[in-house]
Amino acid sequence: MFVQRKKNHSSYLLVALLFLIIIAFGAWLVWHDLLFNQNLTSHNPNSDNNKAGNNSQPLIGHNFIMSAKVLNEISANRVVFNHLKTDSIYVLISRKNPLTQQALKLNLILTADYTSEASLQAAISQHTINSSVKAILYDNEPWTYTPLVEQQNPLLYYQKAASLAHQNNYTFIATPVLKSKSDISFFTSIAKISNLIDIQSQYDQAVASIYAGHVIPLAKAIKAANSKVIILSGLSTNPAAGVPTVTQLINDAKAVDHYVSGYWLNVPALPAVCKINQTNSRNHYNGRCAGPQFPLAIKFLQNL
Secondary structure (H helix, E strand, C coil), X not given: CHHHHHHHHHHHHHHHHHHHHHHHHHHHHHHHHXXXXXXXXXXXXXXXXXXXXXXXXXCCCCEEEEEHHHHHHHHCCHHHHHHHCCCEEEEECCCCCCCCCCHHHCCEEEEEEECCHHHHHHHHHCCCCCCCCCEEEECCCCCCCCCHHHHHCHXXXXXXXXXXXXXXXXXXXXXXXXXXXXXXXXXXXXHCCCCEEEECXXXXXXXXXXXXXXXXXXXXXXXXXXXXXXXXXXXXXXXXXCCCCHHHHHHHHHHHCCCCCEEEEECCCCCHHHHHCHHHHCCCCCCHHHCCCHHHHHHHHHHC
C-alpha cells in the first residue's frame, strides 16, 4: 500500500512537471514570435518609417554612420562594443571589407552609399544593390567623385536621389555640404525629403565653439523644417587640419549633443599622395599622412 502511494505521488509530480514545461514552452513561443515580428518591423524596408520624416529618434544611445572597415576595427574593442550595443549604426557596406561576426551582433542598418545620382539610378534599375540594404546614402560634394552636372544643381539631384530611394522603400540619408553660412534654406529643403541628414562639420572641428557655430544653427533650421528627421554631425580622426586629440573630439560632441542624435565618425585612410612621397607631402596635408587613426576613434567612443 505504501509502495503504491509512493508510485502515485511520483506520477503526480511527473505530470505536474510536464505541465509546467508545456506552459514554459508556450510562453517562450509567444515571446519569440513577438520578438521576431518586432525585428521584422524595425528592419522592414516597406515600413512607413522609411518615408521622409517618419524615422523616430532611438530610445537610447546614439545614431552613427561609419564604414564597414571602421566598424570592424572598433567593435573588436570590448568597451567600445558594449557602448555600441545601445546605438543604431548605419554601416556603409563594402565587398572589400565584409562585416565581422562581432560587428554583426550590433544594431546595424546596412547602407549603400553613392556619390552620383546616376550611379544610384543604374544600381536600382540593374538590381545590383544587396538585398540586405535598408538605407541609401547620397553624398553630393564638389569633388571628383560627383559628376559636374550634379554638383552644379545639388538640390535637384538630392531630390532625385531621395525620390529613387523612397520609391524603392529605402531610408534616405543626405550628406549635403554648406557652401555659405547664409545658404541654410538649401539644408532645410533637403531635410524635408530626408530620413536622416548629416551636417559635414568635421572641417570646423579644431575648435569646439566654431564647430558648434556651424552645427547648431543648421540643426535648429533642419528641425524646424522636419521635426522627425534624424540629424548627425561629422567628426573625423584625421581631417585636413590635422590629427585632433581625443579631448577635442569629446568637446566637439558635447558642444552639439543637445542638437544632434549622433555622428558620422570618419577615420580617413592614408591619401594616395602620401604613399607616393610621404616626406614631401606631410606638411602640405597638415598631418593627414599619419594614416588611419583607429586608436583615436576607440578612445573617443570609450569617453563619449
